[in-house]
């Protein structure tokens with residue numbers, strides 16, 4: 001397994017740590033700083049010296065490559081560790097579920113003949129058959145045993161399944177027909193486009209909704225209570241809210257007893273398996289909050305606008321009944337918003353298992369100077385190729401959804417959210433020639449605080465969770481495998497253009513009058 005392989009190399013390199021060691025602390029016997037000093041010392045025109053300096057250059061390059069290899073290996077190891085922990089957690093959950101199923105089964109043996117219909121086994125309702133399915137082999141996405149609540153009476157609620165299709169000129173093509181490039185008799189043609197409007201069609205009815213709300217807003221609280229009543233009474237849906245919201249609802253009325261919530265972070269990790277749809281009531285910040293709750297797959301999000309700007313919140317709260325009617329019926333046009341997976345790699349870590357939990361961002365990760373008055377000095381690499389050294393206030397690595405947020409304010413281009421790419425936008429670079437870049441989706445970017453940096457840097461994730469990056473630390477960032485599906489009011493393009501017109505007044509200018517000089 002990769003982590004074991006990496007473990008030995010990681011430990012070896014880390015054991016000979018030296019702070020003053022140019023780029024990386026792995027090879028203290030031949031510090032790069034010394035190599036650099038030698039390179040900088042004047043050469044007297046002697047052939048041997050020139051040859052020697054060439055050799056040193058080669059060694060310096062090799063050292064840099066080793067350092068780069070180590071950072072990406074650490075990122076990979078951290079990812080394996082995360083996957084392992086998720087898997088373990090799932091297995092534990094299933095063991096627990098299976099045990100309760102068996103206990104339940106045993107208890108029900110006696111009454112089986114009297115009341116088979118009420119028997120709470122996990123069943124495959126799609127086939128119209130009752131069938132045990134709590135296997136150890138992995139998560140069964142359509143069947144989830146709900147915890148007993150006063151209202152649910154230990155019934156199972158199937159997670160609604162759906163199908164995604166990529167629409168093309170009024171047609172809908174199956175998601176697996178994805179021939180982007182075809183080759184025929186030595187000719188290369190692009191048969192399909194990679195990003196088309198995506199349509200989500202429910203295969204079974206959604207039954208469970210999670211409502212997330214912006215805190216401290218009376219109008220949001222009122223709408224939330226009204227929406228829950230409607231969802232329950234008219235649509236017979238199960239509703240989850242955050243613990244804070246459940247307390248607010250119960251203060252209002254004991255009617256809301258049926259509303260479900262969770263007790264700890266472990267339960268949040270399993271939410272994606274129970275929830276068919278997430279509704280957000282707030283601004284863009286609430287959509288970011290919703291995305292941050294799902295560390296893996298994310299259910300479709302329906303964002304209602306109750307903020308001031310709302311680039312990602314196309315639905316009007318006044319029309320929530322009509323909107324939700326149509327969403328619950330489907331099909332829904334959705335924007336699959338890519339996220340970035342960010343690993344902080346500490347130079348001081350004893351081994352790769354000490355690497356911190358990865359962070360997922362929907363907008364961007366920012367590496368800035370924090371409260372320091374010094375310029376940040378950030379070495380940037382793309383798939384191990386040197387990109388540049390950022391000297392300025394910092395750097396933003398943004399998704400295309402985030403292109404209209406901080407990156408825009410720092411001079412980055414606005415990019416349609418369905419374009420897969422990573423924006424590389426400097427913040428106030430102290431250079432006349434530093435233009436923002438956009439990288440393709442498949443690259444891994446690494447931002448390293450050099451050992452000779454005058455100050456630490458600070459990373460923040462969608463504007464939250466600031467982490468200090470000391471000299472030698474690095475941030476490794478790549479496209480995450482779990483996008484955020486957000487429902488569109490019309491479609492991805494219409495919603496995007498409307499948000500930049502209405503939100504930013506993009507290119508708003510009085511039209512020049514017809515009345516005036518003409519070209520001869």
Ligand SMILES: NC(=O)c1ccc[n+]([C@@H]2O[C@H](COP(=O)([O-])OP(=O)(O)OC[C@H]3O[C@@H](n4cnc5c(N)ncnc54)[C@H](O)[C@@H]3O)[C@@H](O)[C@H]2O)c1
Nearest residue numbers: 283284285309310311363364401402404405406409462463
């Ligand atoms: N100078 C800046 O423009 C600046 C500075 C700091 C943070 N931000 C942005 O704020 C975001 C956090 O948002 P928040 O609501 O939690 O904080 P917040 O309450 O401080 O609001 C930040 C503003 O950014 C807007 N915004 C957020 N995501 C957007 C997007 N994808 N497209 C267009 N506008 C967007 C919000 O609507 C809000 O008006 C960060 O991810 C960052 O992009 C921007």
Ligand SMILES: Nc1ncnc2c1ncn2[C@@H]1O[C@H](COP(=O)(O)OP(=O)(O)OP(=O)(O)O)[C@@H](O)[C@H]1O
Nearest residue numbers: 212213214215282283284285286289307308309310
């Ligand atoms: N459920 C939540 N729990 C905790 N914090 C939240 C939650 N939803 C949103 N927030 C935080 O509240 C802040 C404001 O949220 P949001 O952007 O949605 O509202 P807003 O500021 O009124 O909208 P706008 O930015 O459009 O004016 C954000 O920082 C966001 O992270």
